[in-house]
Amino acid sequence: MATDTAKYKFNHSMLRVKDPKQSVKFYEFLGMKLIKTMKNPDAKFDLYYLAYDSPKAASHGNHWTDREGIIELTHNYGTESDPEYNITNGNTEPYKGFGHVCVSVDNIQAACQRLEDAGYKFQKKLTDGRMRSIAFALDPNGYWVELIAQNPVEQTENVNETDIQTYRMNHTMIRVKDHEKSLNFYQDVMGMKLQRISENKDAKFNLYFLSYGPDAPKQSSNGVNPIADREGVLELTWNYGTENDANFKYHNGNDQPQGFGHICITVDDLDAACSRFEDKKVTWKKRLTDGRMKDIAFVLDPDNYWIEIVQNEKLKQRCNW
Known part of the structure; x- marks a missing residue:
């Protein structure tokens, strides 16, 4: 075998x-x-x-x-x-662990507007904070659904249409205590490939994107996230220092x-x-x-x-x- x-x-x-x-x-x-x-x-x-x-x-x-x-x-x-039944969405203390699922869309402005017009709430709108190219919608249970762009934001800002048939269920994010242990596990044991690293030294966290399938290009043809058009990506979020705290652990859901x-x-x-x-x-x-x-x-x-x-x-x- x-x-x-x-x-x-x-x-x-x-x-x-x-x-x-x-x-x-x-x-x-x-x-x-x-x-x-x-x-x-x-x-x-x-x-x-x-x-x-x-x-x-x-x-x-x-x-x-x-x-x-x-x-x-x-x-x-x-x-x-x-009425007593509540779900933990993985983003509230002391039950942090799972972070979000992520959908990549053709036109992020139009996609967000469509959700807003339908009455759905947001954890973060496009206009909130410094990052103007991602948003987080809330599903009916309060789970975070990240929305990322398949195309440059500046190219779609004056277009009011979005084609939901082109969307991708791009990734799932979980927080990890020790990035080295987790990266070794998902690569060596589960056989995934590390496709991309996003270092955020000022904010003291890193993101690691892993998947099966072919190696991702370092740069996409249109300059956006080169794995935005994929499905089946796992994002590991590591906050600096958690690996050194013997009592620290994440909630597994x-x-x-x-x-x-x-x-x-x-x-x-x-x-x-x-x-x-x-x-x-x-x-x-x-x-x-x-x-x-x-x-x-x-x-x-x-x-x-x-x-x-x-x-x-x-x-x-x-x-x-």
Whole structure:
């Protein structure tokens, strides 16, 4: 048995939601399509998978396991009518950890205006602060959705149109305590490539962007972020000095209060991949052989975030998802 990490895909990011109707409506408004629903009435939860799927999308028509840039919404029955049920968005103390998902858009001014006109709120509008090329919208659960530009902002400022079919679910951001440990884990163990580093020495934090697939160009043809047109990017945010604090840790979203659940990697051969992870001496949350579900495994990263491991059904058929 062999496994090739070059065939892995950063498939999805899971977010728990209070009311699935509101959340699905929001992400559909952003241009995503509900490509799969998994109902689990016995366990009293349902899963909703959303992805960009227009003819202009990066993985149009692919099986859900053969994609990148999916958002999985998890709904536990009854939360929508429970006034006490609240989700942590990962950005409030003392529960910081997960930061945001990010959608790249063709015209950031028009995209933001469209969201605002529809009544959606913002954590940061384009005009707020110093950075005038990114915004953060809020989804119905208070999760941050970053919006970044695929085209130079100055080229689109006088254009009032945006084509949601060209959008990409670009990246997912998680905060990490020790950047060296995390970079080693995601490159050596998970097989991702470090595509870009953004150093912010004055503000004392760095951003590291990793993905599968080809190496990104150092500069894009139009001068914007060279990986803005991709899906399946993982952004690691490291704040200087956290690695030296023995008591410091991030909230993984699965301890109470809950919110973000996991990221998911699909692999070419699930058994071989898990055997390789075993050889790499990973910390397991769930081995393939644990419990009733024999088609998924969960690995823990250095910050205790959960990483789901699933078979890419295009490469090898394993189960009838």
